[in-house]
Amino acid sequence: MRYTEFCRLNRFAGRTDYQSYFDFEKWVHGKSNNAYETLPQLAPVIKKLGLELLIIANAPYSQEDEISALNPRFVKYEHSSSRQHIAESDILLNPRSNKAGFRYKSNNKSVVAWKLEVPVAVTGDDIDRLMEPDERNREMEKCAFVEEEYSIEKSVQQYRDIICRIKGLITEV
Numbered sequence: 001m002r003y004t005e006f007c008r009l010n011r012f013a014g015r016t017d018y019q020s021y022f023d024f025e026k027w028v029h030g031k032s033n034n035a036y037e038t039l040p041q042l043a044p045v046i047k048k049l050g051l052e053l054l055i056i057a058n059a060p061y062s063q064e065d066e067i068s069a070l071n072p073r074f075v076k077y078e079h080s081s082s083r084q085h086i087a088e089s090d091i092l093l094n095p096r097s098n099k100a101g102f103r104y105k106s107n108n109k110s111v112v113a114w115k116l117e118v119p120v121a122v123t124g125d126d127i128d129r130l131m132e133p134d135e136r137n138r139e140m141e142k143c144a145f146v147e148e149e150y151s152i153e154k155s156v157q158q159y160r161d162i163i164c165r166i167k168g169l170i171t172e173v
Helices: 019-023 032-049 082-088 108-115 124-129 133-139 141-149 152-167
Strands: 002-008 052-057 073-076 091-093
Touching: 032 052, 032 124, 052 082, 082 108, 091 108, 108 141, 133 141
Parallel strands: 052 073
Antiparallel strands: 002 052, 002 091
């Protein structure tokens, strides 16, 4: 089961065209038990601010807890529309956990959101901070970072370097 959680806030200016990203073929989601582990920590701030929570998943959020008490809106996950839902959201929630299984989790959802010029909140404090337009604009600086650091050209070169190192053709990258 896959999930992505979103928190809809007031729209803000400054986002550019994200159409070019919709052709990207990989969209990585976590498993539903991750949502049950991570989302409840954000419930107090979502409730305090009266925000709407949208959860995209293969099945509705079914754990009876603080999140289900918020009556989140559910949208069935479909590969073809997941990025559109992200682009239409105002903040992507990507909370973490202290459990061992989260130690090596990627930041793929955050990178996708930044690519689509959507700010990312990891903690309740982040959600509070992103209520301010200046903070949302500062978060958008990560879009340029993603363009530079997560480019296909850079990834291709990194893979070439790794392959060469494995083959023993070079010793340093």
